[in-house]
Amino acid sequence: MKLLQTVVVKQILTEKSKDELFEKYQERRLQLQKECDQLRFELKKLEKTKKYQPTQLLEHFDKEIQIRQEKIKLADFQIEQLHILPLGSELKEREVQALVDVNVGDRWDEFLSGKTIIIKDGYVAEIRER
Template identity: 70%
Template sequence: MQLIQTVVVKQILTENSKQQLFDQYHARKQQLQKECDQLQFELKRLEKTKTFPPTTLKKHFEKEIQMRKEKIKLLEFQMEQLHILPLGSELKEKEVQALVEVKVGDRWKDDAATIVIKDGIIEDIR
């Protein structure tokens, strides 16, 4: 019988991976800032058309802008934490699904498998 098991993928922090993560966070932060600017522009444009009630329109756009600003704050926090982390730390990158073959008489392991990656290369499977 085959089962689907969740496997945790962890990344060992190196200079290279640290820089890549920082670049990803920075690019995402810039994208969110552009989205905020675009939403503010759209709000002003739609306010001039007067086809929507101004209070509803403003409330909706401000909610969207606020969501993006919260994501920006989270990214800034992650960037700070990344700066503090020492090289060699293991970061949980993601979870993937794997097929596992089980038979009668096999030992049951309740703990999730883990794959450890260093600079894009599998270092260890636990």
């Protein structure tokens, strides 16, 4: 019988992966900042048209800008933590679903414990039983 099982994917922090993560966080931060600027521009443009209630318009745009500013703070925190982490640290990257065979006589405990895939510089370095 085949069952779906959640598999944790972890990445080993190397110089290369640290640089890639830093770039990813920086790009995300810049994109969010651009979105905030664009929202402010759109707000000013819509305020001039006088088609919408100024208070509702401001409330809506402020909410959207606030959401993005919280994400910017998260990106800043991730960048800060990335600088603190030593090389060789394992970072949980994601979880994926895997199809596994379960047969009569298999140990159920081992199936429940799941597996972890360890990635190092883009390659599978290890597959662990949790």
